[in-house]
Amino acid sequence: MKVLMKPIEMIAWFPKEGxxxxxxxxxxxxxxxxxxxxxxxxxxxxxxxxxxxRMILYRCESIINNRxxxxxxxxxxxxxxxxxxxx
Amino acid sequence: xxxxxxxxxxxxxxxxxxxxxxxxxxxxxxDLRKIPSIVGGDESKRHGxxxxxxxxxxxYGILTGESVYSARQKCPNLTIVPPNYEIYxxxxxxxxxxxxxxxxxxQRYSIDEAFIDYSCHRENHYLxxxxxxxxxxxxxxxxxxxxxxxxxxxxxxxxxxxxxxDRVHTLFYHEIKDKMWPLPVEKLFMVGSKTKRKxxxxxxFTIGELAQLDPDYIYSWLKKPGLLIWNxxxxxxxxxxxxxxxxVKSIGNSTTTSFDVDNKREGHMFLLAISEMVGMRIRELDxxxxxxxxxxxxxQFYSYSHQKxxxxxxxxxxxxxxxxxxxxxxxxxxxxxxxxSISISGLCSNDFCQLSLLEEYKERDKALDRTIDxxxxxxxxxxxxxxCFLHSGIKPIIGGVVAEEDYPMMxxxx
Numbered sequence: 001m002k003v004l005m006k007p008i009e010m011i012a013w014f015p016k017e018g019x020x021x022x023x024x025x026x027x028x029x030x031x032x033x034x035x036x037x038x039x040x041x042x043x044x045x046x047x048x049x050x051x052x053x054r055m056i057l058y059r060c061e062s063i064i065n066n067r068x069x070x071x072x073x074x075x076x077x078x079x080x081x082x083x084x085x086x087x
Numbered sequence: 088x089x090x091x092x093x094x095x096x097x098x099x100x101x102x103x104x105x106x107x108x109x110x111x112x113x114x115x116x117x118d119l120r121k122i123p124s125i126v127g128g129d130e131s132k133r134h135g136x137x138x139x140x141x142x143x144x145x146x147y148g149i150l151t152g153e154s155v156y157s158a159r160q161k162c163p164n165l166t167i168v169p170p171n172y173e174i175y176x177x178x179x180x181x182x183x184x185x186x187x188x189x190x191x192x193x194q195r196y197s198i199d200e201a202f203i204d205y206s207c208h209r210e211n212h213y214l215x216x217x218x219x220x221x222x223x224x225x226x227x228x229x230x231x232x233x234x235x236x237x238x239x240x241x242x243x244x245x246x247x248x249x250x251x252x253d254r255v256h257t258l259f260y261h262e263i264k265d266k267m268w269p270l271p272v273e274k275l276f277m278v279g280s281k282t283k284r285k286x287x288x289x290x291x292f293t294i295g296e297l298a299q300l301d302p303d304y305i306y307s308w309l310k311k312p313g314l315l316i317w318n319x320x321x322x323x324x325x326x327x328x329x330x331x332x333x334x335v336k337s338i339g340n341s342t343t344t345s346f347d348v349d350n351k352r353e354g355h356m357f358l359l360a361i362s363e364m365v366g367m368r369i370r371e372l373d374x375x376x377x378x379x380x381x382x383x384x385x386x387q388f389y390s391y392s393h394q395k396x397x398x399x400x401x402x403x404x405x406x407x408x409x410x411x412x413x414x415x416x417x418x419x420x421x422x423x424x425x426x427x428s429i430s431i432s433g434l435c436s437n438d439f440c441q442l443s444l445l446e447e448y449k450e451r452d453k454a455l456d457r458t459i460d461x462x463x464x465x466x467x468x469x470x471x472x473x474x475c476f477l478h479s480g481i482k483p484i485i486g487g488v489v490a491e492e493d494y495p496m497m498x499x500x501x
Contacts, residue, residue, distance in 0.1 A: 003114045003116060004114065005113055005114025048112070049181055049227060049228060050108045050109070050111070050112045050228060050229035051105045051108040051109045051112065051174060051177065051178040051181075051228060051229055051230065052105075052174075052177040052178040052179070052180060052181030052182070052228060053109060053112060053174070053177055053178075055112060078177075083114075085114065
């Protein structure tokens with residue numbers, strides 16, 4: 001997997017337990033087209049607080065261009081931003 | 088009485104480590120700690136000094152506090168990143184939270200240093216605990232620390248400075264002779280460049296040589312501060328680990344201007360901008376002060392200062408400004424100025440104050456200051472500014488590193 005750290009637009013589900021679950025996101029590629037990706041499955045998630053900055057890391061699975069892909073998303077709690085971290 | 092166990096936790100190249108970890112978390116591929124790099128101020132604004140350096144940068148002989156320009160000459164491929172104090176506060180706060188899990192006595196000594204009193208918790212061996220803290224900070228927060236362990240705060244602090252990075256050191260009384268005395272005298276806490284010169288001038292080069300002097304001799308020569316460092320050299324110090332910060336003795340702000348100020352009007356504007364900050368801070372702490380001092384640094388880096396004692400204590404921005412303006416007019420000889428600082432001391436509580444028959448008491452000014460403060464805290468510092476700053480290129484409120492947060496400053500009081 002390669003580190004991308006690209007900001008994305010996200011639709012997430014905030015369950016009662018409190019940790020948001022990513023459902024569907026939109027990514028703008030370099031040629032300015034938008035792609036919507038449905039998150040098929042969250043394989044695991046973990047919280048990190050490197051340098052005191054809390055982020056939740058999600059390892060996810062999706063079908064992208066008819067191929068099953070594993071990648072990582074990050075949610076930055078302080079700024080409420082979502083990123084495509086690694087793919 | 089059993090010996091106390093004090094830990095001193097010191098973040099290794101704090102600003103740089105935090106910057107590096109934050110950048111790695113945000114997808115940066117290069118670890119700043121592994122390449123020659125510094126956190127440096129903005130040269131175009133003349134804040135260009137080295138705030139922190141990586142260990143590879145240290146190998147080029149780069150020193151904290153020197154100019155970015157000379158650092159770049161020592162190492163042409165140096166990576167320079169700007170400081171980001173909000174990240175550093177966050178990192179520092181999360182470290183303090185982690186430390187508080189180990190003892191109720193945690194003293195934040197500066198943004199990147201803390202003391203812990205671990206005397207009461209004898210169920211776990213202190214060395215195991217120190218290693219555990221060090222490893223947890225590395226794993227969870229991503230940066231490394233040095234931990235010094237000693238029977239008092241001074242020795243703990245000296246121990247954490249022994250060998251860096253990512254280490255635990257002890258310095259108990261029986262170890263002073265081997266571990267502390269061979270060090271050069273300027274390594275001792277409170278011995279700065281001027282004291283070093285004095286001591287070196289009389290043939291004292293190591294901490295051990297200082298420790299073995301006759302206290303009467305050192306008192307007759309360096310007076311009370313001399314006795315203090317003599318006691319420190321012998322490892323004697325007994326201040327408690329304080330949870331709260333020490334009482335404020337003075338409040339001041341300063342700025343290095345981005346251009347040399349050579350006219351009265353601009354000088355006064357800088358004074359007003361700093362007075363706004365000093366006034367806001369003193370009112371926030373519910374204090375008043377009756378000594379106002381102004382210090383200037385000219386284009387040849389020569390500093391001089393004047394101060395004035397007031398008849399009645401004040402917390403008013405206008406009074407602080409007017410007094411510093413008067414001081415400025417008295418002391419300024421017309422040469423270009425690069426740095427202004429204003430501070431107010433002689434502090435007392437603002438509960439009540441003795442008024443003077445000879446001076447006017449401006450109750451309306453007080454109400455105005457309070458109202459302005461409230462508006463600024465609610466809607467941001469720039470929500471309400473004085474009109475003279477419009478289109479002037481001078482910021483209307485100057486001073487401090489993190490405008491919004493309480494930034495723990497360095498202190499010479501243990």
